[in-house]
Amino acid sequence: MRLDATGRIEITDLGIAFGRNGRTVEALRRTPGEFVALLGPSGCGKTTLLNAVAGFVQPTAGQVIVDGERVARPGADRGMVFQQHSLFPWKAVLGNVEFGLKMRGVGKSERTSRARDYLNLVGLSGFERAYPGELSGGMQQRVGIARALVNRPHVLLMDEPFGALDAQTRLTMQELLLGVWREVRTTVLFVTHDIDEALFLADRVAVMTARPGQIRDLVTVKLGRPRAAEVIATPEFMALKARVLAQVREEGARTLAGSRR
């Protein structure tokens, strides 16, 4: 499960048009193995950008390149964790995590043992036979993370995965995610509108503008790792937060002005 030098995402002059509302995202070049958070107000196109990298939507202009190859369709090299858990309700936890391996034709015993490894990694050993409907929201998302990671994706795409959880569970999940990421060094693109979450998790935070969404600032988070929740109270964190907050508020004000117009 150790680091390899894949997961390089290049996004150039991406344009995705929905009806008459064209949204563009400016170039975002990233280094492999990095944890990048996309931070922005709702409706700015963060999720759309993520969907373009996943291959769910096709850009009308520009292109998304992952490891030198243009993204044309969804694929197992780009794992996705959705905002609402999207586990298969008819498959037990183990079946859900095994799914990607089954699609690749990995044999039954091999995929069971690998799926168990990843369930262990997200702290869900013993829940193999439970159905998603029997799990709490946080556990469902942990299964979702294990299901995406078992494919050893070059890029892990996360679309506000903890947005629907209560504050306490969210904090636990953030720490768990960092722990998992320390083991499975893959590039992570993490969409959120929560400044604390973005700064706590990421190496770099891409602050997006109001629509049409563009990357306005790329903030490097120079906080040591491993990070514990206490880092939120340090002066370094506060300073970064103040900088990002100012930008986010400006964008918020602009959205408000735009809607008044």
Place this chain on the structure above:
Amino acid sequence: MAAAPEAGTAPLIGAPAARTDAIAFPRLAGWRRPFRRVLSLGLFFVAWHVATKWDLDLYVRFQNIPAPAEVLEEAVALFGGAAFYVHILASLERIWLGFAIATVLGVGLGLLIGWFRFAEDTLFPPIELLRPIPAVAWVPLSIMLWPTERSSIVFITTLGAFFPIVLNTIHGVEGIDRQLVRAATSLGAGRAAIFREVVIPGALPSIVTGLSVGMGVSWICLISAEMISGQFGVGYFTWVAYGIVKYSQIVVGMLVIGVLGMLSSALIRLVGARCMPWLPRHMKDGA
């Protein structure tokens, strides 16, 4: 969330009463409710007995209606002989055949129509056209279409079950969460795998509902068809009993039809619940 928070907080107006009720209710359910139900059933038989013994004539006339005891006697006699079983087996064979054909066609076509636009455009219009015609209205045409009486009755039975099955299957496929399809593609699933791993299990609860409804309709169609054109079967038996003035046999026939219909619906529910272990119990009962 409605009841739980009240425990720790100050009592609301009316809360104590509600709590007393909640305690008293299970105790009441312990013996009173089964008792009331048995009593209700007993009163039904007493009313039936009285109405037929006194030959009541209250616009509806009970003079020719057999009493419960006569029906019981007749049932014992019928089940003691072999002839009645021939009728029951004939009906069961037709139901089984008709329902099996309707399941294969209905689920198969429903999955295709629900998932592939081309199939929807080419296969769905004739189904929509024929759907409003009650299966029983097909009886004359069916007798002309099919060479044997047996095949024409199986056809009517199939027709009755087919429409609820195909429509519920289509409905089930169309209701599948697109997010799950996306998730499957991003995990490396191709078209065939999505159909097998997402579409079919996703539509299953709705398919089982369709089978359950279809089973009920196919019994209605079977009995009607047997009464009109049969030479065997419980429907035929019941209708002939009227013709030959064996009135208690009519009621035995009706009761047997009811019991067989109930058992086959229970069988569908049981198989459905076995196939869908992920559904919570109350949802399985609904299916």
